[in-house]
Amino acid sequence: MVIGVIVMLECIPRKAIDHTVGKINPAKTCQPLGAMYAALGINRCLPHSHGSQGCCAYHRMALTRHFREQVLASSSSFTEGASVFGGAANLKTSIKNIFEIYNPDIIAVHTTCLSETIGDDLSTIIKQSEVPEGKVVIHANTPSYQGSHITGFSNMCRGIVSYLAESDGTQKKNRVNIIPGFVNPGDVREIRRIVEEMGVESVIFPDTSGVLDAPLTSRYEQYPDGGSRVEDIRDSGNSKLTLSLGSFASDAAASLLQEKCGVPGIPLKLPIGLKATDALIMALKEAFGVAVPRSLEIERGQVIDTLIDTHHHYQGRTVAVFGDPDTVIALTEFLLTMGMVPKYIITGTPGSLFEKQIWEMLAEVGLTDCRVKADADLLDLQLWIRESPVDLLIGTTHGKYIARAEDIPLVRVGFPIFDRAVHPLMPIVGYRGCLRLIEQISNTLLERRDRDSTDEDFELVL
């Protein structure tokens, strides 16, 4: 035996495997992470984790690694005593200390599996807490043993509406609310730009731009100049329409806004890909009676031009896609637009809606020889790939083990991406996002072609 031989995931045997319980190499994480991310999208907000301090440390670590930005959040720091007798005292002390030391405008508390198992009643504890004049404490229940980080994001969005959104009962303002879903700050900037180009006034929440893509300047800001302002979120109850982008992350908040403030909502896909971006623009056009500006027409035309010019780089190639449900649903639609074959499509988040929506899209183009699974893990995906491989993987950093073990190139899209930089600033939404995805997918396949070609087949122009 030669010392030092490393064979990636050699431990996974090449035989039939019964994998029916638990997760091996998961494609999801727990609710509180999503809740913390959503809370960071509020201006001058300190997210607070009501549980033992390890949760908060882990979530901050994961978010920091993806965004390469400071992620400030506090914890109730439960000890064994608090775990037995309840965490009310810890939360009240936390709220007092946070306002005195860190002075945020708003604290967004989320629960953990620990505080949920104990059954702490957050609404009551918050009501009993000392909250300084003009400051706010909101909360969301985010039990880690249900759903995924996307569920947690959705629950915090709902919590934001539940605590903050108000309707003054007068005529609705000619303005759109946009709930952008679990996307990067670069995506939020691009969505805002499209809405501005359309000439529509908007309230976007949660808005992580400015917070998790903050510039390095000569001045340090504990609360960077970004995020949705509390007064704007309050006023979202007076908007004329809500567009919720991505049903898993955003629909719950939009429904509550409708129920609580009478703002009608239109559920849309995340605007990843041509059709989903078209749908966002059409929704704005129809609801607000605005014309689509020439600038956006040009961008769209450039996407069509590129798709036609480059289709031979990727058309008909098979892909395995994994990641968060809203991202994967929209991405699958775009892969179909590109003429690719999404052969395996999984998400770690549970929910039958995922499978239903994906199968509908596949059926439309007559694809039946595919596998689709919600609540799946990356072992499932790897086993399928071993049965019958694909040309390309599209997903998060955790796919790199499969990429290496099965020798398949990986295009990194989604959350988390721990091993590449700059991606949080570069949008994949909108028409510009289409171009970025085409470039990434095309280049990755061409790199592979160059790498694999023999000398006589190695070509200058492709």
Next chain:
Amino acid sequence: MTVTEVHIDEMMTPYPDKVRKNRKKHIIIKSAESAACPQIEANTRTIPGIISQRGCAYAGCKGVVIGPIKDMVTITHGPIGCGYYSWGTRRNKARSDDRTPPEKIYTNLCVSTDMQESDIVFGGEKKLAKMIDEVVAIFSPRGINICATCPIGLIGDDMGAVAKEAEERHGIPVIAYNCEGYKGVSQSAGHHIANNNLMERIIGSGTDPRTEEFVIYLLGEYNIGGDGWEIERMLTDIGYTVNCILTGDSSYEEIKDLHFADLNLVQCHRSINYIAEMMKTKYGTPWLKVNFIGVNATIQTLRDMATCFNNPELTRMTEVVIERELARITPALEKFRKICNGKTAFAYVGGSRSHHYQYLLRDLGMEVIVAGYEFAHRDDYEGRDVIPTIKTDADSKNIPELHLTPDEALYQEAHLHLGLSKEQYDTIAAQVPLGDYEGMYPIMRVGRIMVDDVNHYEAEEMIRQLKPDLVFSGVRDKYISHKMGVPSKQLHSYDYSGPYAGFNGAVIFARDVADALVTPAWKLITPPWEEKNGNRSDSDA
């Protein structure tokens, strides 16, 4: 700038009274070179609401100590998050070797029972048992670890019973670690729980004595960035048999033979001193505090080791290797030393590195002006002499202490492990840190600060006041420091570089630090259209 109590008091002005009273006890300024270390408060509860760096017992047990064991599958029993976050994030490198083939290496896996609401309500024991069965069927591992997360203790799942039944079904060790996140006050509780289980369940179960000479085990080295391999390279060249690095790149196969060690080396005192002490009690194995971080520290450690064995050939080879390595690395190191010399730094890291790296930084002409541990105990600051005076509180009482007695068959006096007479051993023990650790305090210079469990507010204030040239910390602080205009290097994960240990490591570290200090963008922060005043305006923020 020298710091005084007045500065510390000013920094604490915004704190509520209770917080101020508490935090004051965690900060020590070294007053005089000869002064004994004043008592520092450590290993006590984090104040709720304070943005601490600390993690939990699960992170200390699974994330630090147990996770790196390469030939055991570690199942996280709980909701998905804990297993997910501790998946591949500590950079414990592992590879196959003559005892562990590639198909028996599981360190790139994340295995979790992914508990759902119904498991919380009705209990997760059946699910855990089924998962163990499937893991055995899929991977046939040599052993299985099960690490508990917060809800497990609350819902009363009996992991021990599930593990015991699974052992009977499968004939392999299945070890349950009750390392629920709320136990203790930090990762430290998890280290202790992991140590106890390794000691009770694995160490000592090997039955084939090692026949090689100078058999050593390196405890508390996790092979981050390949540190353990660099240390092993040097030690093997000198003539030692490095049987196992605990737990970086370690295997169940190796750990069960730990009791055949002639000498245990302790690198990270905080996370592994329990095993070192328990082995001393049970087998008489002596342990030596070592530090392979820094050129001079490494040389000192190699000489201390040679002193312990008192063997002329080993002593000769120690000097040969030192001379060879120094000749090789000195020119490269000198190049980077020119950039680093005279610079100041902060070091806020776990439970040993804030001490160890001070030696390496001194090699480069840098000085640590503020140092703190995230989850240390008083002895890591003040030295082991204070251990008998540390009072157990409600939180530490929750962590079981094993009360071991000498093993009738295997116990032998420490000097016999080293092949020395009792007199020789006593003489040597007076010269080298055998069974002793002096803590961080002696290396700190006058006017410099030790901070326990530093929090975001204090870190930010001290950066503002003391303006270090570099901050060594974890990923959560890294970008805060950058936004304050101060370069930062991660000392948990080495910013994905390494090794940093030993001679080769020193050069890589020096290069990384120099790069961080001089990367051109630091000089371009102020745009050309803004007036340059040469100073950042942080102080009036």
